[in-house]
Amino acid sequence: MPDAQPVENHRTIDYALNFHDDQAQFFRVEPEPDGRKVIVRGICPGCGGRTRTVWPTGIGSGSKGTFTGSGEEAAARIPDRNRLVRCECGLSHPNRPATELFTGCGANWHVEMP
Ligand SMILES: [Zn+2]
Ligand SMILES: [Zn+2]
Numbered sequence: 001m002p003d004a005q006p007v008e009n010h011r012t013i014d015y016a017l018n019f020h021d022d023q024a025q026f027f028r029v030e031p032e033p034d035g036r037k038v039i040v041r042g043i044c045p046g047c048g049g050r051t052r053t054v055w056p057t058g059i060g061s062g063s064k065g066t067f068t069g070s071g072e073e074a075a076a077r078i079p080d081r082n083r084l085v086r087c088e089c090g091l092s093h094p095n096r097p098a099t100e101l102f103t104g105c106g107a108n109w110h111v112e113m114p
Contacts, residue, residue: 009048010047010048010049010089010091011047011048011049012047012091012092012093012094013046013047013093013105014093014094014095015093015094015095015096015097015100015105015106016046016095016105016106016107017106017108018046018106018107018108019107019108019109020045020046020107020108020109021109021110023042023045023109023110023111024082024109024110024111024112026042026043026045027040027041027042027085027109027111028040028041028042029111029112029113029114031057031114035057036056036057037054037055037056037057038054038055038057038113038114039052039053039054039055040052040053040054040055040083040085040111041053044087044089044104044105044107045107045109046087046104046105046106046107047087047089047091047093047104047105047107049087049089049090049091049104049105050089051085051087051088051089051090051104052088053085053086053088055083055113057113081112081113082110082111082112082113083110083111083112083113084108084109084110085108085109085110085111086102086104086106086107086108087102087104087105087106087107087108088102088103088104089103089104089105090103090104091103091104093105093106
């Protein structure tokens with residue numbers, strides 16, 4: 001069941017804020033060459049569309065991704081490496097609020113930062 005590289009099969013479901021657990025293994029988290037952001041890519045667990053999210057890195061951290069301090073220090077600086085990612089399939093979903101910044105179905109899930 002892991003080895004899931006599903007073919008694109010987008011479902012035009014109604015927009016809904018649904019949290020999906022245990023999705024991290026299905027998403028690739030790749031640092032950009034400049035080290036200032038990471039790209040999260042995968043297939044949305046809600047609508048099946050390809051989603052791509054760009055995260056700035058280094059927030060609250062002076063280093064560029066590598067920690068030289070102890071584990072405790074690192075934990076204090078980045079309390080939670082899990083980030084909430086929202087579907088950004090870029091395709092339209094009915095009932096999406098005009099105020100919603102993310103162009104997706106509203107599905108959200110956690111990924112782990114590298
Ligand atoms: Zn979608
Ligand atoms: Zn979606």
